[in-house]
Amino acid sequence: MTLDRRSFIGKGAAIAAASLGAPMVMAAGGKPRVVIVGGGAGGATAARYIAKGSKGEIDVTLVEPTRKYYTCFFSNLYLGGFRELSSIGHTYGKLAADYGINVVHDWAVGIDRDAKTVTLAGGDVLPYDRLVLSPGIDFVDGAVPGWDISAQNAMPHAYKAGSQSELLKAQINAMPQGGTYVMVAPPNPFRCPPGPYERVSMVAHALKASNPTAKIIIADPKPKFSKMALFQEGWGNHYDGMIDWIGQDFGGDNVKVDPGAMTVDIDGEVVKADVCNVIPAMKAGRICELAGVNDGNWAPVSGHTMQSRIDENIYVLGDACSQGDMPKSGFSANSQAKVAAMAIRGALTDSKVFPAKFSNTCWSLLGTDDGVKVGATYQATDEKIAKVDGFISKTGEGGDLRKATYEESIGWYAGIISDMFG
Amino acid sequence: MRWLIGVIVALNAFGGAAVRAESGVGAIGDTKRGASIFRKCKGCHQVGQGAKNRVGPHLNGIFGRKAAAVDGFFYSKGIRRAASDGLVWDLERLDAYLENPKALVSGTRMSFPGLKDAHDRADVLAYLRRFSDKPSDIPEAAPTARLQEVELSPETLALVGDPEYGEYLSAECTTCHQRDGSDEGIPSITHWPAGDFVVAMHAYKRKIRPHPVMQMMAGRLDDEEIAALAAYFENVE
Numbered sequence: 001m002t003l004d005r006r007s008f009i010g011k012g013a014a015i016a017a018a019s020l021g022a023p024m025v026m027a028a029g030g031k032p033r034v035v036i037v038g039g040g041a042g043g044a045t046a047a048r049y050i051a052k053g054s055k056g057e058i059d060v061t062l063v064e065p066t067r068k069y070y071t072c073f074f075s076n077l078y079l080g081g082f083r084e085l086s087s088i089g090h091t092y093g094k095l096a097a098d099y100g101i102n103v104v105h106d107w108a109v110g111i112d113r114d115a116k117t118v119t120l121a122g123g124d125v126l127p128y129d130r131l132v133l134s135p136g137i138d139f140v141d142g143a144v145p146g147w148d149i150s151a152q153n154a155m156p157h158a159y160k161a162g163s164q165s166e167l168l169k170a171q172i173n174a175m176p177q178g179g180t181y182v183m184v185a186p187p188n189p190f191r192c193p194p195g196p197y198e199r200v201s202m203v204a205h206a207l208k209a210s211n212p213t214a215k216i217i218i219a220d221p222k223p224k225f226s227k228m229a230l231f232q233e234g235w236g237n238h239y240d241g242m243i244d245w246i247g248q249d250f251g252g253d254n255v256k257v258d259p260g261a262m263t264v265d266i267d268g269e270v271v272k273a274d275v276c277n278v279i280p281a282m283k284a285g286r287i288c289e290l291a292g293v294n295d296g297n298w299a300p301v302s303g304h305t306m307q308s309r310i311d312e313n314i315y316v317l318g319d320a321c322s323q324g325d326m327p328k329s330g331f332s333a334n335s336q337a338k339v340a341a342m343a344i345r346g347a348l349t350d351s352k353v354f355p356a357k358f359s360n361t362c363w364s365l366l367g368t369d370d371g372v373k374v375g376a377t378y379q380a381t382d383e384k385i386a387k388v389d390g391f392i393s394k395t396g397e398g399g400d401l402r403k404a405t406y407e408e409s410i411g412w413y414a415g416i417i418s419d420m421f422g
Numbered sequence: 423m424r425w426l427i428g429v430i431v432a433l434n435a436f437g438g439a440a441v442r443a444e445s446g447v448g449a450i451g452d453t454k455r456g457a458s459i460f461r462k463c464k465g466c467h468q469v470g471q472g473a474k475n476r477v478g479p480h481l482n483g484i485f486g487r488k489a490a491a492v493d494g495f496f497y498s499k500g501i502r503r504a505a506s507d508g509l510v511w512d513l514e515r516l517d518a519y520l521e522n523p524k525a526l527v528s529g530t531r532m533s534f535p536g537l538k539d540a541h542d543r544a545d546v547l548a549y550l551r552r553f554s555d556k557p558s559d560i561p562e563a564a565p566t567a568r569l570q571e572v573e574l575s576p577e578t579l580a581l582v583g584d585p586e587y588g589e590y591l592s593a594e595c596t597t598c599h600q601r602d603g604s605d606e607g608i609p610s611i612t613h614w615p616a617g618d619f620v621v622a623m624h625a626y627k628r629k630i631r632p633h634p635v636m637q638m639m640a641g642r643l644d645d646e647e648i649a650a651l652a653a654y655f656e657n658v659e
Contacts (some may be wrong), residue, residue: 055534056469056596070524074444084588236523331597335593335594335597338594339588340627342590352586352587352590354590354591357642359594359597359638359639361635362597369444370453373635374639376638377638377639377641377642388642389634389638389641389642390638391637391638393633400506401506401507401508403506404503404506404507407606407607408598408607408608409605409607410606410607411598411600411605411608412597412598412608414600414604414606414607414608415596415597415598415599415600415608416597416598418600418601419593419596419601421596
């Protein structure tokens with residue numbers, strides 16, 4: 001893939017001229033332009049690494065609708081009372097001030113791949129030489145019969161952190177004594193494979209203190225889940241008798257909900273829920289569909305560079321892409337962003353390009369000072385991102401090790417946040 | 423692996439016959455010579471009947487003991503972390519620790535430059551082993567009667583890394599380890615002397631250091647990559 005810099009500069013200038021009056025189009029002064037859609041673990045990391053590495057040679061624009069970004073990772077710890085919501089909210093000031101990134105708080109609503117432009121909800125049009133899409137997830141319409149996005153107040157998903165997390169926590173706090181919390185878990189693949197089960201652990205932790213006779217039911221369309229043995233052991237240790245997991249074998253895949261009546265029908269048995277946390281099936285954030293880079297629900301990418309298999313000028317990161325063996329996690333998105341940043345810098349400037357390397361670790365908290373983790377390293381093959389080696393916490397581990405694992409996760413959180421936001 | 427020359431050091435005992443008779447499987451070293459070398463350690467460590475904690479913990483029963491496990495001794499954060507990662511003092515770990523304490527346990531307070539000579543270490547360990555429970559069982563308990571140590575060749579140690587490559591590779595490290603050197607839950611890896619960094623990473627790679635994430639991360643780095651990371655983190659801004 002070679003790039004004729006002269007030709008794209010000409011084109012870019014023409015587009016900039018054509019969209020006069022669009023204040024967000026920067027006069028790039030002939031510099032190559034990268035537009036990044038989505039300011040989470042993938043997008044913010046990519047923006048920072050491209051800007052930092054290119055030292056002003058590349059013009060970086062980050063499009064993110066929210067002024068304060070709440071990380072999905074650690075939002076379960078907020079539900080459990082281990083974190084304040086404010087501690088998982090982060091702003092983009094440093095990316096703008098210290099790294100010269102043009103941070104635009106708006107929604108990307110359209111992508112013209114031929115003209116190489118991104119249209120924003122506010123009407124601005126951003127030309128790009130390379131586009132990074134890191135929009136996270138949206139939900140598959142009709143995935144849980146009876147539920148759609150208009151029901152998210154009655155039955156929150158809380159799978160995009162922020163107001164949904166606050167809402168769910170408020171509902172948990174308002175549960176009557178001995179009430180029932182129902183989670184409708186998602187089918188594979190989905191964001192954060194241990195996430196629903198860590199959430200149940202955290203909800204149980206909160207209820208154990210405030211509402212010890214409350215019950216938790218998980219209706220799960222899957223026959224098994226991430227770190228299953230570790231979670232089940234932890235639930236037995238900390239919340240014995242409180243949590244009922246109904247897997248696929250027992251009809252957990254046959255669920256409908258009635259948000260008006262606050263009932264959940266699990267394989268014909270109707271349960272009255274005081275809180276119903278519906279986590280529907282997921283797909284790539286909608287902008288991927290609008291860009292036409294999806295194959296099915298996700299956007300396929302090359303593991304060598306994170307380039308879309310459909311458009312080599314577009315890179316898709318994190319939850320939205322389908323890449324092979326890596327789980328959809330913030331850690332994965334951060335890892336993929338660094339590979340993409342290197343590839344983009346290599347394509348647009350003369351910087352060195354090294355072979356892609358990826359890694360992931362997911363920590364989960366089961367109860368106070370009881371942390372577990374699973375992780376792996378990956379390499380790119382022509383076919384996919386392939387797992388090389390991995391590890392997982394063991395059942396029956398000692399308290400010291402579990403405490404150290406939890407403390408490690410806190411250290412990781414601080415590390416990835418400074419890696420994303422500077 | 424082109425830089426690496428694996429050297430298998432089978433330790434020979436000077437006074438091997440006596441120890442061999444004692445253990446039944448093979449000698450670790452010369453206990454008599456070890457007792458004399460142990461004088462270097464005595465400023466801080468006591469061993470034998472009535473031994474007490476001094477600057478360092480007493481060493482009775484050290485073999486097979488979990489790290490940081492002597493009651494009433496205030497251990498460094500580094501060694502407590504290693505203990506929670508699963509460090510147990512078997513022959514191989516003790517040998518690695520004696521060779522260079524800080525290479526095995528970052529942040530240990532044992533400010534001892536290390537015994538570079540494998541025979542010296544073997545002899546001291548043969549001596550210390552006499553003060554551990556059932557010393558004759560220890561070589562069998564862990565398959566360490568004969569130490570198999572993969573040493574780093576001078577070429578590996580002399581390898582000068584490319585900091586630019588290290589910066590790229592470091593992106594994997596800085597998802598957890600903070601670039602500004604803060605250590606909350608996860609240790610700092612900035613501004614280490616490059617040599618210490620290289621030794622530590624090889625210790626993970628060879629699974630002498632216990633942490634599973636680090637064993638995995640180091641496991642797929644080659645010598646050049648480890649040197650590059652060491653060069654980058656030594657002078658990171």
